[in-house]
Amino acid sequence: MPSTNPALAEGGTNPLALLREEVARRRAGGVDLRDLSIGDPDEPTPTAVRDALRAAVGPVSSYPTGPGRLETREAVARFVARRHGVTVDPASQVLITSGSKEAILHLPFAFVDPGGPRRTVVWGSPGYPTYARGARLAGGAPHAVVLTEADGWRLDLTRLDEDVLARTCIAWIGYPHNPTGATVDLPYLRDQLAVARAHDVVLCSDECYQELWFDTPAPSLLEATGDDARGALAVLSLSKRSGMTGYRSGAIVGDASLVAPLRRLREDTGTASPDFVQAAARAAWDDDAHVVERRATFAAKRAVVLDALAALGLTWSGSAATFYVWVRVPGGDDVAYARGLLDAGVVATPGRAFGTGGEGWLRLALVPDVDGCRDAMGRWADALRRGQLPV
Numbered sequence: 001m002p003s004t005n006p007a008l009a010e011g012g013t014n015p016l017a018l019l020r021e022e023v024a025r026r027r028a029g030g031v032d033l034r035d036l037s038i039g040d041p042d043e044p045t046p047t048a049v050r051d052a053l054r055a056a057v058g059p060v061s062s063y064p065t066g067p068g069r070l071e072t073r074e075a076v077a078r079f080v081a082r083r084h085g086v087t088v089d090p091a092s093q094v095l096i097t098s099g100s101k102e103a104i105l106h107l108p109f110a111f112v113d114p115g116g117p118r119r120t121v122v123w124g125s126p127g128y129p130t131y132a133r134g135a136r137l138a139g140g141a142p143h144a145v146v147l148t149e150a151d152g153w154r155l156d157l158t159r160l161d162e163d164v165l166a167r168t169c170i171a172w173i174g175y176p177h178n179p180t181g182a183t184v185d186l187p188y189l190r191d192q193l194a195v196a197r198a199h200d201v202v203l204c205s206d207e208c209y210q211e212l213w214f215d216t217p218a219p220s221l222l223e224a225t226g227d228d229a230r231g232a233l234a235v236l237s238l239s240k241r242s243g244m245t246g247y248r249s250g251a252i253v254g255d256a257s258l259v260a261p262l263r264r265l266r267e268d269t270g271t272a273s274p275d276f277v278q279a280a281a282r283a284a285w286d287d288d289a290h291v292v293e294r295r296a297t298f299a300a301k302r303a304v305v306l307d308a309l310a311a312l313g314l315t316w317s318g319s320a321a322t323f324y325v326w327v328r329v330p331g332g333d334d335v336a337y338a339r340g341l342l343d344a345g346v347v348a349t350p351g352r353a354f355g356t357g358g359e360g361w362l363r364l365a366l367v368p369d370v371d372g373c374r375d376a377m378g379r380w381a382d383a384l385r386r387g388q389l390p391v
């Protein structure tokens with residue numbers, strides 16, 4: 001029998017993958033479903049971005065460079081300056097990635113010493129599962145800190161035991177937060193940075209949802225660092241900001257002394273972003289108007305869903321930013337509730353799919369258009385009326 005990397009099995013079967021299989025089975029059987037489960041909304045990619053991609057497809061295809069083209073890194077630096085008021089050097093502080101998932105997965109390979117005393121990677125649960133997956137695959141030890149509603153779903157490094165911090169090489173924070181939609185402020189980010197710096201921990205901020213705020217612009221870790229990015233890395237993505245999930249484009253920005261080993265690693269991963277995708281990425285990073293529109297679109301969908309939930313007597317937590325709504329499950333059984341909703345034609349994700357601490361919650365993703373969201377909530381109301389869901 002060929003051997004396999006035990007870290008693959010340790011991750012367990014992804015509950016999201018199981019849900020997708022069930023949804024696909026029902027769809028294949030002709031069942032009409034309103035899908036509020038996957039973070040991949042239906043809105044089109046901006047025309048200028050699509051045009052930039054098409055125009056950049058030339059007759060000859062060459063290998064892209066590991067760190068990304070300088071002009072793409074410059075576009076990211078312009079975005080960081082414009083949006084966060086921080087100056088970064090595109091040559092030494094920015095790398096272009098193929099989306100942020102692969103960047104998050106690969107990042108521990110640069111900082112975990114599998115045989116050393118500092119193998120721990122801290123992350124908040126419920127959270128994005130790739131923080132733990134990447135840690136395990138790189139020979140690290142993921143350390144999940146269970147997040148609570150009482151703490152506003154914040155991972156607070158100031159409360160970690162000294163012995164945990166002494167073992168930790170990487171800490172992941174990620175706000176606005178998937179799956180809860182919780183947000184943080186600048187003082188929180190400054191506190192986390194101070195702890196990380198005091199303990200030589202690389203503080204990584206997953207900023208995939210940074211641009212999807214409703215009332216107050218979400219701060220970046222880069223705002224907490226100012227022009228001294230020591231100890232900090234922010235992982236950016238165009239997927240949600242610009243409706244570019246299929247393009248796979250993101251960036252890592254931060255401390256030049258941390259970017260250097262990542263750059264060395266990324267020369268080996270073969271995940272360099274294709275040049276034509278980078279042309280589209282430059283068009284996206286340099287434009288903010290389409291992001292304003294996207295925010296308004298998600299705000300409209302969010303209003304429909306929150307109004308409907310309130311009318312049904314349901315409550316939510318976090319849900320201040322991102323396109324997720326984090327709903328408290330009556331009766332507390334998120335898997336049973338999600339199954340009941342599926343029977344009613346609505347796909348939602350049980351909170352436990354995002355790890356310990358997610359039990360008793362459901363994540364709704366505002367994927368369909370406004371009418372689709374309204375229809376989904378109508379189906380939910382019908383199911384409640386028919387007594388098919390716990391109250």
Ligand SMILES: Cc1ncc(COP(=O)(O)O)c(C=O)c1O
Pocket residue numbers: 039098099100101102104128174177178206208236237238239245249250
């Ligand atoms: C919290 C979080 N981080 C990162 C990602 C990865 O996004 P992408 O690889 O599309 O940039 C996702 C995707 O849903 C996410 O939810």
